[in-house]
Amino acid sequence: MNKKGMMVILSAPSGCGKDTVFKEICKIRNDVCESVSATTRKPRPGEIDGVNYFFKSTEEFEKMIETNSFLEYASYNGCYYGTPSAPVLAAVENGKICFLIIERKGAQKIMKNYPDAVSVFLMPPDIKTLEHRLRKRNTESEEAIKNRLRIAQFEIEDSSRFTYVLVNNELEKAVAGLNEILDAELALRNKK
Numbered sequence: 001m002n003k004k005g006m007m008v009i010l011s012a013p014s015g016c017g018k019d020t021v022f023k024e025i026c027k028i029r030n031d032v033c034e035s036v037s038a039t040t041r042k043p044r045p046g047e048i049d050g051v052n053y054f055f056k057s058t059e060e061f062e063k064m065i066e067t068n069s070f071l072e073y074a075s076y077n078g079c080y081y082g083t084p085s086a087p088v089l090a091a092v093e094n095g096k097i098c099f100l101i102i103e104r105k106g107a108q109k110i111m112k113n114y115p116d117a118v119s120v121f122l123m124p125p126d127i128k129t130l131e132h133r134l135r136k137r138n139t140e141s142e143e144a145i146k147n148r149l150r151i152a153q154f155e156i157e158d159s160s161r162f163t164y165v166l167v168n169n170e171l172e173k174a175v176a177g178l179n180e181i182l183d184a185e186l187a188l189r190n191k192k
Helices: 018-028 058-066 085-093 104-113 127-137 142-157 171-191
Strands: 006-011 032-034 070-076 079-084 097-101 118-123 164-167
Touching (some): 006 018, 006 104, 006 171, 018 097, 070 085, 070 104, 079 085, 085 097, 097 104, 104 118, 118 171, 164 171
Parallel strands (some): 006 097
């Protein structure tokens, strides 16, 4: 167990493999956990409330905003997304590396309010690969895919705000790079 835990922001355009990279890092480390975000978007096939997301109505989500129950929240592609604060802060206090797998605007709010958080941007190898990954999901309309690609352009242009940028071209290399970042950051924090 680490002496000190830490918050790790993992952000990327939709379809870049955030969830896949996180699942792989969980296979090689026992000190990581993931914050479960709340959202107003509809569940995708196989997603479970409380595991993949806390699926909320717009009214429920807005009540949580009013009670300051989020580390951050944002509207993305017509839906709210937010990170409930209590579970994340408890995990870090207990020495865990708590991953916040969130979109760029939410990531920037966390970086501003929690400057000690480690920020990692996962980059696609190129836009064509990203488009192929989005289409392969077969979960969204043509309009939604085009919108996600437009959003991705802005996110990629803004990636310099993150402490680390990793290209997810080969999964194994991306996971190894992330693992090295975690080890280096823990070493720095536990020296203090």
